[in-house]
Amino acid sequence: MIYRTVPADKQPLAVSVWSFSTILGTALAPSVSGWLQGYDWHYIFLVTVPVGILALVIGSRILPANSVDKETKLDRLGLALAASGSLSLLLLFGNIYAWGWQSAAFWVCLTVGVGSAVWFVIHQLRAKTPLLQLRLFRNRTFTISLVVSLILSVALYSGVYFVPLYLSEIHGLSSFHIGLLFLPGAACLTCATFFSGRYYHKFGPAVLAIIGTSILIVTTFLFSRMQVSTSLLAIMIIIAIRNTGTGLALTPVTNAGMMAIPKEYSGHASALINWLRQIFSAMALGLFTSLFYARLAIHQEQLGKNDTVYPSAYTLSINDAFLFSAIIIMSALPLALLLRKPKMGGSIGKV
Structure with a gap:
């Protein structure tokens, strides 16, 4: 809808506003959920009901009706x-x-x-x-941007998943305090997302993606070097820097792909990106979780199965998961170099 209703020169900033509101949820969720758990864990689910109703009412009144392909069958x-x-x-x-x-x-x-x-x-x-226009993959820029965004999603969700586990299991923090530790990172994510949208046309998607991806690689590697004694301040700083990289890279990459396809296919492209991103991220988390427990069993066997060495084995297993994540993110760098400022409404070939 953004690419059908917003002028081309305003689209990068509009996408950054939309993206930050989506990604910010992953940063604020630990704080809100931790606070709600202090009262009743059922509120974690119930709180979405009034928000959903409000969104439905506002959307039906404000969002423009889409008259395209009304006769299309499911x-x-x-x-x-x-x-x-x-x-x-x-x-x-x-x-x-x-x-x-x-x-x-x-x-x-x-x-x-x-x-x-x-x-x-x-x-x-x-x-x-x-259901989905797979011929969009004929567009080189769209395909590259989609692959890079899927890789970056691994970085985003691996940090959101494993860092709270480490803080809870090793440092004994509650869900609320873990959420507070993520708040500076949420602020950095917001600023970086707006910055990438504001200066998209000046720097181009490749520069922003390379800088953001490089930050993600370094900070993910730092997480792979955590110890039982790693301070909370150090973790909070790494999270903030890491979220800055996410904000700088993810939105320009998505925008480059969306701007490279014809306007009439923007709905298909958006659906394809969101579907694959959710599926790929969920599968990656499942794979990381399996890797974590496999490595935990190995480290416990090597260090000895007793309570005194469990924190060390647990930390080493999380380190292995982050190291694996860093290696995956590195594959996004050469692809990011191929991203260029796309011409609006590029071709996807015969459809």
């Missing part, structure tokens, strides 16, 4: 394949360590997930009104 087969494939792969990556590759559940989920994914791609390329 691709029910595509939706079923996407749902079954996504669910199977999420279950697989979330339970790799618990199931093991020799279990029946592992192979069932793998077969259903991969089979549904392949069938989905074939069906979407043949359908007259596809």
Whole structure:
């Protein structure tokens, strides 16, 4: 909707406002949830009800009606394949360590997930009104930006997931205090996101993405060197710097891809980006979790299974997960170099 209603020269700033409101939720959630848990953990879920109703009312009154493709029918087969494939792969990556590759559940989920994914791609390329326009991948800039954004999502969610675990298990912090530790990072994320949108046209997506990705690599590597005695101040500073890198990189990368495609396909592109980002991030977290528990078992075996060495084994396992994350993020650097300021409404080939 942003790319259909906002002038081209204002789109980077508009996307930065939208992105920061989305990403900021991951930074503020620990504080809000921790505070609510102090009263009743049920409020964590109930609080979304009035917010959702308010958003529905405001959206129905303010957002412009979309008159494009009103006659388009829902691709029910595509939706079923996407749902079954996504669910199977999420279950697989979330339970790799618990199931093991020799279990029946592992192979069932793998077969259903991969089979549904392949069938989905074939069906979407043949359908007259596809659920997702996969021919968007013919656009080089869009494809590169999507791959980079998926890699950056790994960095974002790995930090949000593993740092609170470390703070809770090793330092004994409550959910509320962990959230407070994330607040400076939330402020840095907000400022960096606005900065990247404001100066997008001046620096271009490649420069901003390279700077942000470099910051993410360094800070993720620093997290892989944590010790049981690492101070809370050091962790808070690393989180703040890390969130700055996220804000500088993620929004320009997304914007570069969206601006490179024809305006009439912006809805398909946005849906494709958000769907793949959510699925990829969830699968990556499942994989990281499996890696963490596998490494925890190894470290406990090496250090000895007793309460005195458990904190060290736990910290080393989190370090291994962050090191793996840093290696993955490094692959985004050469791709970011290929990002250029795209011409508005680029071609995706014959559709």
